Amino acid sequence: MRVAVLRCERLPRFVTWEIPDVDALFEDDRLLIAALGRRGVDAVPLAWSDDADWAAFDLAVLRSTWDYVDRLPEFLAALEAIEARGCRVRNPIDAVRWNSDKHYLVDLAEMGVPVVPVIRASSVERAAVARAVAAAGWDELVVKPTVGVGGAGVVRLRASRLVDHLASTSGPVFVQPFAPAVLDEGEYSFAVIGGEVSHALRKRPAEGDFRAHGIYGGTIERHTPTESDLMEIRELAARLPFELDYARIDVVRFAGRLRVLELELIEPILYLGMADGSADMLADAVLRHLRT
Template identity: 75%
Template sequence: MRVAVLRCERLPSFVTWEIPDVDALFDDDRLLVEALRARGVDAVPLAWSADADWTAFDLAVLRSTWDYVDRLPEFLAALERIETSGCRVRNPLDAVRWNSDKRYLEDLDRRGVPVVPLIRADPGDPGPAVEAVADRGWTELVVKPEVGVGGAGVARLRAADLPGRLASADGPLFVQPLARAVLDEGEYSHVLIGGEASHVLRKRPATGDFRAHGIYGGTVEAHAADAGDLAEIRALAARLPFELDYARIDVVRYEGRLSVLELEVIEPILYLALAPGAAGRLAAAVLRGTGA
């Protein structure tokens, strides 16, 4: 059994500042490779864009492929070539395509999954989005591009500034009300492995910021969720349209209910180092059905 643990060729272009410990970003990859090797699997880290003989691999596991955001069509075409070679891609390619565009949030909403409310905004016709924001009484907003990772292109602004933001956008955006709970309670990342709840992280933004992400100075810690929150996440996960080896569900309390900010099934950091045994569980999940 030979497995490629897919990573990025370079950090995505939106990272224009120095990150003190870049290697730490790839801890999940390292831990997964170690866990696979402990099971007798020949596991190697490899860039998704590498000119590799994919027929030499049985399985390609998407992990730190963050630079896909800069070249999405090339990324999806590469995964299709990998799968056509006979090397199985996990998470499944259909799920990757679906999750690569934030319109998946609209799909989740249609499936009855609680999602922080959102409006799709077309820069070429901003009127409907501006009117919808006014009708809903949203005064503080978060806008995000349709395709993005790690908070790339995400901005917080006042509703009065939305027309100007849309005028400068180079593609469709999603507009949401600011979920103010993220500023004090923070957001929660529920990690699913093999379809089961694995561990939970509590993430809080740096003072003065709203992005609960370590690369912007935010904090991450292991969290013991209460039974009610876990039940909500189980109900949410049951509505997902794909069978997934791994996923990270980022939620925030909005109007008293856990609501989805993002569902990450392509390249989420899973914080395996904060959850003893999680790397082994992930290795077992990706190997299901392979005979390894």
């Protein structure tokens, strides 16, 4: 059995600063490849954009494909081409397509999943968006591109600056109220592997920032959730309309309960190195598809 562990050809364009240890970003890939190797599977890292003999592989597992945000249509077409050669793609392409645009947050809300409220916006409808924000009573906002990874292009601003900011945007964005809990309690990431919650992490932003991401100096630590929080995440995961090998559910406490900030089904860092046995869980989830 052969598995391609898909990665990026290069880091996405928004990373314009030096990262001291780029290799460390791919730890999840190495741990998964090692876990598959222990199970007798020949697993190799390949860029999704490689001109590889995909017919020689049984399965392609999406992992560190972060540069897809720079060329989304090409990425989706490449995944279709890989499957057309008889190599299945996991997570499934339908889930990838759905998750590649943050409109999925609206879909989640319609499914009854608690999300941090969102308003879709663009430069051509900025006055209507400003009225909707005022009606909702949001004073401090976060504006993010509908397609993006790693906090790229995400801006925190006062509602009074929204119209001017939207005038400078080049594509659709989402507007959300800022969740103050990010700065003190932090946000939580729950890794769901093979349908089960594997582990949870607490992420806090660096001083003076609001993005709880390690590439911006944020901190990450293991977290033991309360039983009630864990139950909420399990119920949320059960609502997702796809059979998934992995997911990362990023949540923050807002208006008294956990709400989804992001649902990552394409290329999330799962922090497998911070949870013993999680790489093996992912390898077993992958093998279930190889054996069927």
